[in-house]
Amino acid sequence: MVGFVLQVLMAFLAIMNPIGNTPIFLGLVEGLEEKAQREVARRAVTVAFFIVVLFALAGNVIFRLFGITLAAFRIAGGILVFLIAYHLLRGKRSRQHHPAAEERPEDSSEDVAITPLGTPILAGPGTITTAMSYVGNHTDATKIGLVIAAFFVVCLLTYLSFLYAEKVLEKLGGSLIGVMTRLMGLILAVIAVQMVIEGLKGAFPMLNQP
Template structure:
């Protein structure tokens, strides 16, 4: 059976990579204008989708990327570019402008599914960093029971992340409209920096590889 120490290391690694406290305010900014029930659906769908994706990578390891001829650095560059696009919209209120144009239209199930899948599940939760981490962790847990333990740890971390996203609703009520606008732009800048770092790391790895 898997020993406690490797599983504890996996828990710490996944907590750092999935970063529940850090993803909560990003989730808040991405779901501006949604009700608590709609945010609950987005959070639930996003976490379940990300859990399934990361579980597949935990089981199959790096074989999936190799099958498509994709390297982790290339995946990192692609994820970084997608995140930069999101950050641009957050900073310059492009997302908010689209919401205002359709203010009379209720949030549909398709919108909830779309946001849950992208950008929440991919690449914010199941992004290059977390996929890289789960692939590396799976290589240190080669036995079937060890893989089961790793997936169990992933489930615990994902539940913690889901709880953090739900708590973000309370933060929304405290901030108000002005606070949300400030937070959205601030997080947009931070997300832009993070996306540039993803791209830079990926390009560096591709150049040296």
């Protein structure tokens, strides 16, 4: 069980990448007062948490409604997560997580907190896919609770990173953040491959034979 929790925690940590998203947060809240910046950070993380939890809890219903198997979802999800990991490894922003500047709303700090920060930067397709994949078709409330708890911890770390964004950037510097982003990309790529392997084993039971 501990191994499962650590795996889920690392998956969410890699795909959310709190440190790597800190410069993006600063860019979006530039010009706002400190109090407003804190509100944006709180609202964005809250929105991301509830979106992912909603999809995680409704995963079984979605599977049954659309006739989707867990194996197919893991394969498709693994491919999607790998694409995001590929961009991180190259030191680039994935378009699944980071929309172009012209797509970002400029009406208010509340809009920025919801989109693009809350979604898709934090609660993007990769994050949702990861949550649904780990929950899968389990009915074990304990296991589902552990997935949600792991995501909550990562959301808390993300909130703290945003809260002390300027200090984080001063301490780490752009080059170290780039290295950490690539490291997260590598971890995420391995997780994506594992998701595909599990999906293939589910789709083709003969692969489970020694």
